[in-house]
Amino acid sequence: MxxxxxxxxxxxxxxxxxxxxxxxxxxxxxxxxxxxxxxxxxxxxxxxxxxxxxxxxxxxxxxxxxxxxxxxxxxxxxxxxxxxxxxxxxxxxxxxxxxxxxxxxxxxxxxxxxxxxxxxxxxxxxxxxxxxxxxxxxxxxxxxxxxxxxxxxxxxxxxxxxxxxxxxxxxxxxxxxxxxxxxxxxxxxxxxxxxxxxxxxxxxxxxxxxxxxxxxxxxxxxxxxxxxxxxxxxxxxxxxxxxxxxxLPVVTGVAFVRDEARVSLSKLPDRPGVMQVVLQKMSERKIPVDMIIQDVGDGGLAEVSFTVPQNDLAETLTAAEAAIEELGAGEVLHGTNLSKVSVVGAGMRRHTGVAAQMFQALCDAEVNIGMITTSEIKISVLVSRDQCEKAVHAVHAGFGLHKEHALxxxxxxxxxxxxxxxxxxxxxxxxxxxxxxSSMEDIVVSDVCLDREQSLVTISNIPDTPGIAAALFSANAKADVMVDMIVQNISHSGLAHLSFTVPKAQLQTSLEITRAAAEQWPTTELNSQDHIAKLTVSGIGLRSHTGVGERMFHALAEANINVQLINTSEVRISTVIDLESGEAAHRAVLDAFGLEG
CATH class of the missing domain: 3.40.1160.10 (Acetylglutamate kinase-like)
Incomplete structure (x- = not known):
């Protein structure tokens, strides 16, 4: 029975x-x-x-x-x-x-x-x-x-x-x-x-x-x-x-959110505690922040972008202005008429080239990418709302999802x-x-992981046109480079900045093929960092509990640890920090969520 x-x-x-x-x-x-x-x-x-x-x-x-x-x-x-x-x-x-x-x-x-x-x-x-x-x-x-x-x-x-x-x-x-x-x-x-x-x-x-x-x-x-x-x-x-x-299928499905808005806080001081202030202001207003991106700082300044439902834009801008006022520096920018398109699949963990395949499908459909964020089983891009349907069709067909699944x-x-x-x-x-x-509803973080075996590649001043991401990541995929975090923030000047992490053992290979792929764009600058740590918070309900990110970044700020890179998903928040700060950051975040090391 x-x-x-x-x-x-x-x-x-x-x-x-x-x-x-x-x-x-x-x-x-x-x-x-x-x-x-x-x-x-x-x-x-x-x-x-x-x-x-x-x-x-x-x-x-x-x-x-x-x-x-x-x-x-x-x-x-x-x-x-x-x-x-x-x-x-x-x-x-x-x-x-x-x-x-x-x-x-x-x-x-x-x-x-x-x-x-x-x-x-x-x-x-x-x-x-x-x-x-x-x-x-x-x-x-x-x-x-x-x-x-x-x-x-x-x-x-x-x-x-x-x-x-x-x-x-x-x-x-x-x-x-x-x-x-x-x-x-x-x-x-x-x-x-x-x-x-x-x-x-x-x-x-x-x-x-x-x-x-x-x-x-x-x-x-x-x-x-x-x-x-x-x-x-x-x-x-x-x-x-x-x-x-x-x-495991490499890609299981394609999801989209049609009515998104983007908020960017630019010219922020590149120092510990900035993200904690930003997320605190959002959490106070119960704003469901999504697709959080911080790319590598430049000249002592950093920029953070995130998406929110279109209907929450006005309240979000008020919260963002409050963050700028408390920080004493920065500028609030925003964009509307945007959509988010994502591919999801547990098999991504074991396969290289998934990002390249998605970006190539979008390139073939002449869809430009505004922002990129990834996790182990998800890749999300921000596109113009009038290209949402075209993007979904292209990616769905690009991964062969129109074919019948096994029973x-x-x-x-x-x-x-x-x-x-x-x-x-x-x-x-x-x-x-x-x-x-009770703990299911209140304390949602299940794991805090520190990865010391990755390196960071940053490509600056690349043209903000369709096909750029496809060219870069197709080259890495052909060399069997296992790309992990991918972060592309919004472009304000017609030139984009893109960062990604790779295993340390593959850094030189990635730099060589990325440099060769980028030769067609004379304005491009290529940089790397060998000594980084990736700190990841995983759990259930990170999106529905608006205070999780705030607590994480508050712990890092209290430990005086600066964050270089951020990307997010529904079950994971990943950051890149200095390698020497890795152990202290790991312990601080574990303590913040009451977890054992």
């Missing part, structure tokens, strides 16, 4: 017929001998309707009362679903978040889970009932109703699957599964049969849209297998699970072990997970 959590989104319960269809799916699983917990969202446009009603009353509704109002949407859905299940001859019980025992903090409209009690659900399941849980909601310690924010029902479903040690969490939606890119833009997009947590987290946060990143964070932390399935058929959908040991083997054993591999009883597992839920 399996324990299955089934989550149904708003489009899957939009009307009576769809509610009945969802109920029939749960009943079928129950009659196969499984215990079933359903998590249900508000029906269709119900949330929008409630938001509209509130707007007719007041332009500034109190957050507490908005939670009280919006939670009624799920309460309606679970009651109707329980009725539908009972008409099919099975017992069911509908429960609100508070009745389940989901306790959150008191941050209305975007609360974080603190604990979940499983007693009532376990009792109902033992009685043979289908438990129907309201997604998106809980209560704080004063019994105020709270909501979990965007993607809250997905978060509820995966969190319940974690504490109940469910065998699988099924997310029913109005699409076939997770695709290699948005099929509404690229008709040849293929359904992905299996994807790892890290890949899905990058795709979810970068605009894939099928699931919200916070629910993937829970799944990754507690190894909950998720299957994204269509509500309208019996198709298997996409399995989101731990990364397999082999057969995924069926889900194997239940995740009856902890993330560390220890076997738990149900009661021990629940105690362990419940104890960690």
């Amino acid at each position: 399996l324990l299955v959590v089934q989550k149904f989104g708003g489009t899957s319960v939009a009307d009576a017929d769809k509610i009945k269809a969802a109920a029939a799916r749960a009943v079928k699983a129950k009659r196969l001998g499984h215990q079933v917990v359903m998590v249900v969202s508000a029906r269709g446009k119900k949330t929008d309707e409630l938001v509209g009603l509130a707007a007719e009353i007041t332009e500034t509704p109190p957050a507490r009362e908005m939670d009280m109002l919006l939670s009624t949407g799920e309460q309606e859905s679970v009651a109707l679903m329980a009725m539908a299940v009972q008409t099919l001859g099975e017992e069911a019980i509908s429960l609100t978040g508070g009745q389940i025992g989901i306790v959150t903090d008191s941050t209305h409209t975007k609360a974080r889970i603190r604990s979940i009690s499983t007693d009532r659900m376990r009792q109902a399941l033992k009685q043979g009932k289908i438990v129907i849980a309201a997604g998106f909601q809980g209560t704080d310690e004063d019994f105020n109703i709270t909501t979990l924010g965007r993607g809250g029902s997905d978060t509820t479903a995966v969190a319940l699957a974690a504490v109940l040690q469910a065998d699988v969490c099924e997310i029913y939606t109005d699409v076939e599964g997770v695709f290699s890119t948005d099929p509404r833009m690229v008709e040849t997009a293929q359904k992905i049969n299996r994807i790892s947590y890290d890949e899905m987290l990058e795709l979810a946060s970068l605009g894939a849209g099928v699931m919200h990143s916070r629910s993937i964070e829970f799944a990754d932390k507690f190894r909950v297998p998720i299957r994204v399935r269509p509500a309208y058929s019996d198709a298997e959908g996409t399995l989101i699970a731990p990364e397999p040991a082999d057969h 995924t083997p069926p889900l194997g054993q239940s995740h009856a072990a902890s993330p560390t591999g220890a076997t738990f009883t149900n009661e021990e597992w629940e105690t362990d997970v419940i104890a960690k839920l």
Whole structure:
């Protein structure tokens, strides 16, 4: 007998017929001998309707009362679903978040889970009932109703699957599964049969849209297998699970965020503590900063650029001006009408030339690159918004993602072990997970790594035109140079600056071939640093917790350590520092996050 959590989104319960269809799916699983917990969202446009009603009353509704109002949407859905299940001859019980025992903090409209009690659900399941849980909601310690924010029902479903040690969490939606890119833009997009947590987290946060990143964070932390399935058929959908040991695709998918804005702080003093001040001002305003880039300083001055959602630009500029005022130097610049295009794939770790292949595809499509940032499994570029669709098509085709993927083997054993591999009883597992839920939401850094075996290559004053990055990295790829961090900041003068790291053993090879490739641009200057260290902070939820970067750079500033280079992803922040400062930096950041060395 399996324990299955089934989550149904708003489009899957939009009307009576769809509610009945969802109920029939749960009943079928129950009659196969499984215990079933359903998590249900508000029906269709119900949330929008409630938001509209509130707007007719007041332009500034109190957050507490908005939670009280919006939670009624799920309460309606679970009651109707329980009725539908009972008409099919099975017992069911509908429960609100508070009745389940989901306790959150008191941050209305975007609360974080603190604990979940499983007693009532376990009792109902033992009685043979289908438990129907309201997604998106809980209560704080004063019994105020709270909501979990965007993607809250997905978060509820995966969190319940974690504490109940469910065998699988099924997310029913109005699409076939997770695709290699948005099929509404690229008709040849293929359904992905299996994807790892890290890949899905990058795709979810970068605009894939099928699931919200916070629910993937829970799944990754507690190894909950998720299957994204269509509500309208019996198709298997996409399995989101731990990364397999082999057969990793080099590139799994292409994600894009259409409406991005870029903010640059130029002429900053190149000294310790600058980034900490910048990120502190952003964190104070809960601005979701993305694609953070700092390139190598010049003449005692540095420049930092980052992207934010277009709608957050005005608030971001205010925060940036506050940072400049506190630092006593600098200038704020910005750009709009931009899009971010990213490729994601766990196989990148083992293959050279992935960046070159992406940049060549963009070059062939005559798409110019404004900024570049990378991680082990992701490469992101900033392009003009009017070239977003062309860029996505080019990169998707360039990696052959229009071809059908291999079939995924069926889900194997239940995740009856902890993330560390220890076997738990149900009661021990629940105690362990419940104890960690708070730290899951608050302390997200899992590893701080120091790499002393890399060198830095910097190319200055290269023309800001399509094809430059393709030429440089194709040359390195042909020589089998393993390029790691790639950073290109925005160009303000028609000339760009690009930096990348390579293994020390390959530095001279890289310099020779890069110099030869750059001979066609007479303004180019090539420099290198052999003695650097790369310090990387990894974890789950770096994007959703705006204070992680601030804490990291505050620790480095307190240790009087300057940062030469920065790039970021959804699960990693990487910096280049002086080699002699490596050990001190490593210890300072470990201490900042309470980790052992």
